[in-house]
Amino acid sequence: MIEQSGAPAAKRAVVLCSGGIDSTTVMAIARHERYTIYSLSFSYGQRHGVELRAARHVSAFFNAAEHLVLDIALDKIGGSALTDSIDVPKDGIGSSGSRGIPVTYVPARNTVFLSYALAWAEVCNASDIFIGVNAVDYSGYPDCRPQYIDAFETMANLATKAGVEGRRMRILAPLMHLTKAQIIQRGTALQVDYAMTHSCYDPDHDGAACGRCESCLLRKKGFDEAGVPDPTRYADP
């Protein structure tokens, strides 16, 4: 847990924080909009703890009032290359499973994440939940589409004491229609140091990025198209 910053803020938000480019940019946007940030990360048998180290770094950087890391059991359910022993695909963007859905898709992941965010938002009196989903680069993931986010918001307002008492809960996805390059440009304008972020699905024991998985390729392409120097430490430069 990180101490609350000095000035009290009027607005509170739960921000889902993976320590990657997208959620870090979202946190920069929330901070810029003067929210008090409750940063929420998950541990669920990811192949690497480097993601959580990045999440802690990012939460401290943006002066989160609290950083909660929940150990959830999503890996016990399986069904994805990210939580199972399925190989992470290399050297291709958009490596798909059946009918265009990538093998890195984790069943109902964003639904589980947002459900915890909703529970925490109720407890810490936050009405807004920020999530870094994006329909451009992740078009194969059903739970990254605007119609999904809208449906979750509708459900959230029926699910909670807050909703019933008239405090409208909102799910905010400010990156929904941006390309990776636009996301990096937006964050760079907000003075994000992307060196503290992590994207790689398959880092080495020292936390260096593989440079070849889908997530690394999207990241490299993003920096390239944004015209911003890529600060990533790659294992195989």
Add this chain to the structure above:
Amino acid sequence: MIEQSGAPAAKRAVVLCSGGIDSTTVMAIARHERYTIYSLSFSYGQRHGVELRAARHVSAFFNAAEHLVLDIALDKIGGSALTDSIDVPKDGIGSSGSRGIPVTYVPARNTVFLSYALAWAEVCNASDIFIGVNAVDYSGYPDCRPQYIDAFETMANLATKAGVEGRRMRILAPLMHLTKAQIIQRGTALQVDYAMTHSCYDPDHDGAACGRCESCLLRKKGFDEAGVPDPTRYADP
């Protein structure tokens, strides 16, 4: 994990199983409707393991193909008498917090439970999820209302690979409009032995029910009104 029963069933369902009267009756209904049952229980800092022992007993009784117990971190979020150090109210039904919502309400609990059920349903190719929510005895809980269940179902079909691929996911709440007495009558007709179920919020170290918490009082009243002998072992008869 319990071994799969002999005969393959055409339909598969994830059934949320707390080991209480409602979820046990729901499992009896699912079994009666010839579903292959994937029973899902949660451990989240409940005050007692007796609930999980009942859930294991019930899952075995109904010959579940699998019984998955997920250790989730809902207690780390807090905000409820069931997961925090708030006293469980005694000697009253409908003990309320602010504006009619009971202090035993756990923020977004059913949303978190259903999200995991959705993830597991995708992995084990089940289209139906059974949940024992009830709008009669739990009218103070926002996430026990039909409009909430409908909104979750809509969201679920947008969230998942299954939904995108046209396999409609359904959230089934067959007890929604039944009184506790009607639920007990329904289960008794399906030959449920309620001695294996557990309801008490505050059992003694030996697993005996307190007989005084809201959950015990609802249970007693249910058996009484159903005209069915109450098989519960009470600490203080």
